[in-house]
Amino acid sequence: MGKLYDLLLEDVRFEEGLKACMNCGVCTAICPAAEFYDYDPRKIVDTVQKKDEEEIIELLKSETIWYCGECMSCKTRCPRGNTPGFIIMALRTLSQKLGYFTESEKGRQQLAIKRTVGENIFKYGYCAATYAVNPHMHPEQGPIWEYILENSDDVFERLGGQINGIGTGPLRKIPQEALDELKKIFEVTGGTELFETIEKHSKIKASEMGLQFNSEGTDNDYFVEVYTANNGTHNAHDT
Amino acid sequence: MNIEGKKRIWSDYQKEIADDHFFYVRSCIRQSFFPGSEQFFLNLMRNILKKDVYENPAHTTCTGIAYHSDIVPSATIMTVIARHFALMKESGYKNIAISCVTSFGLYTEILETWKHFPKELEKTREYLFKATGREFDIPENIAHTSDIIYKFRDEIANKAKNTLVNKETGEPLRIVEHIGCHYAKMFPKSGVGGAEFPNVLSGMVEAWGGKVIDYPERRHCCGFGFRQYLVQANRGYSVSNTEKKFSSMKPFMPDMVLTNCPGCTMFMDKWQYTIKEMGGVTYGADGESVPVLTYEELAGLVLGDNPWDLGLQYHMVQSEPLLKKLGLEFDSTDKYKTKNGKQMPIPKNLINV
């Protein structure tokens, strides 16, 4: 048993997610990612259960493990009780811990998520909030989104709330003590460490790629690159 | 399609849903995109059904979106959720009402994990105490807010001012129901009706006079995919999955889509706009798009609430075709007015208007 497989075993999701795979394919049959990406959850589980150190490293550096949408449709029907989605989560966590995630275009995107959703958690106590969803980064939200942003106080007042209100209500201002507790939880449980790891390896990669990198914010070259770059090779080959 | 077969499955998956004294935890996406829905739920429960629903201002995101984008480790989310259990204990509540489906899936998953891996529960207790000094109990009942509306669907039906019938044809409205993946796919027993033929939304539709439409891609994910949407470069995945669902349901001519998951409602609404922008394709009858509603919005229409107090005007796909079919009287001039009746600007380029 290689060292990487042992590391994976330390993740309770991996232990729960991998019993033994008999390659029946029910997971791939209904996987949304398998239809549109060059992705096959069955193959990933089969590879991992071989416990081959080299193949696992390759997975951790690959685009492949970032295609999953974590819908967990693969858990419902597996006849052996596996959950490829959990295995993917364990692989993704390990890939970030070991710094391999910056080897792939999809993996590098983790910085983009950390800088948006991740920082929202610390700043506001929400993963997403109206004021944090920038229409220029989300044109697919349509004209109604910019409208809501421009008129949010009126919109919310009619619908029964007050953004950043004190007390209860939609998008209330979360009390500072609660935000402090959240921050402490992240520190104590390794959440902050993961954020820092993502930043650290992204900074190194930005330097290798010759891209400008700021330690925060979404308007630096490296951020824009990882947020928007798609080299067009990710799709399923036979369509 | 044999309804008796479905009914037998539903009777196998009876889920216990508490009926009062709920600790309410909000959804990040719904607060931002469907605030009217959460407000309707609270009004319905407190003022109409006279139930005790408590919202603790110190509750935060469960970090589910971040967790499923793999930027947050599992120890962290377990502790964040344990903190909510601690708030429940402090406030004296044993039942939790969860507004977001991903969140609901996570609460259920974490409780299962603690059952099978007691060391994880121990670790979480240590972490929470070390970080906040708090202690927690395991709640007695975990319900998604759609479970609760399902539970009270007959009470709502009894007070209905409108039934889900097409007033022009006299036929029940054809309603596509879409259940969020994290509701029952992980633990079928945690969903009303299980994972294959869930009943939580179809039960509401039937109680309120409508007809549920099945179609081949009914169970398919809407395509949120967390990182597949959050990062612009990946959004092709997200829109492709929604496109697949709409193409599949189109021949069945749905009058509307009913969903119970925040992301799903947002994507099935917004991607219809994107797809129409990209290639002019629409999925409703007569070149229209299909209105996508939350279960609170639908319950509100059934109870005769003003659609503009529910927030339907803030979707991309406007609901007028549906309101007309329902024979609902609505005041178009009231759409974009403030609470005090002042005129707001009129947004342009929406769909179905």
Next chain:
Amino acid sequence: MMNGYVVVIGGGVAGMEAAGQLAENGCLVTLLEKEDITGGHLNNWHHLFPDRRNGNEVIEYLHKHIEHDNITLLKNTIIDSVENSRNKFIIKTTLGKELNADAIVVATGFDLFRSERKEEYGYGIYDNVLTSADLENRFGTSDLSLKNGELPGRIGFVHCVGSRDEKAGNLYCSKLCCVTAVKQAIELKEYLPESNVFCFYMDMRMGGALYEELYMESQEKYGVNFIRGKVSEVGESFNNKLIVKVEDTLAGRPLKMELDMLVLMAGMEISEGSRKVGLALNLKTGENRFFASIDNHYGSNRSNIKGVFYAGSCTAPMNITETISHARAAVSEVMNYLKKC
């Protein structure tokens, strides 16, 4: 010459064969059957693998075998309770009859897995989803039409329905469904030569005599298509076709296929009737819920209760050949036991 009094519970293949052998060996036998006819599942089986002979012929053999003065057949009879003292059994039936036995042969057989439990396949919900048993009945009446009266052009066989499946509650392989699918696929092609027939399998379990040859024949002579993948989900399209989602694991691609008719190869479970008998007699069951013989190799007919023996598929999935052999072995055990009493 009376060698003992034996009650055989279950009038299917195993029970009938055991009763016949016991009678020929000089025992007095009462054969109990809960239905109105003997023969069990074999009554519904039109043609048998591997040689596709007529199932009726085997039933006729069994009927003749129990036409013996030493055998009393009690139909419509269910056990209520059993008293066990000093190697004698007092069996009470629900109709109030009381029987005394020196030994009991439990031959209560199997039930087919109820395919409604595999909800994602839509049995009982979508039209044109059948079980293998339904299809076999259709062969018997030569009616292969769809719900709308037309004949199917594309038919799929789904292997492992209710077997090898933690989600269905059965981890074991039911052994006989693969060869049944091959047989039925061939028969379907003979009825409908123009049709396209697909078998969706995880493994081809062709472990009996002539099974593998039948598999080859289905491919070479009949053009049955085999796709290696477990069917994940079945849906119904707007024009009532069945949409099947499966991965072709050998090609490594997910497939969505449109079919007219789907046949579910339902697995075998211990019968509901067995459960009640097991409770009455205190019989041990294994993890797979079949009755547990006390030894897997040389004691497969022996139960955990002295004087109670097993015959047939109440112990494990088995085909007719094996069932008849197992029943004969049970009789051998019973005779040895009675000699020592």
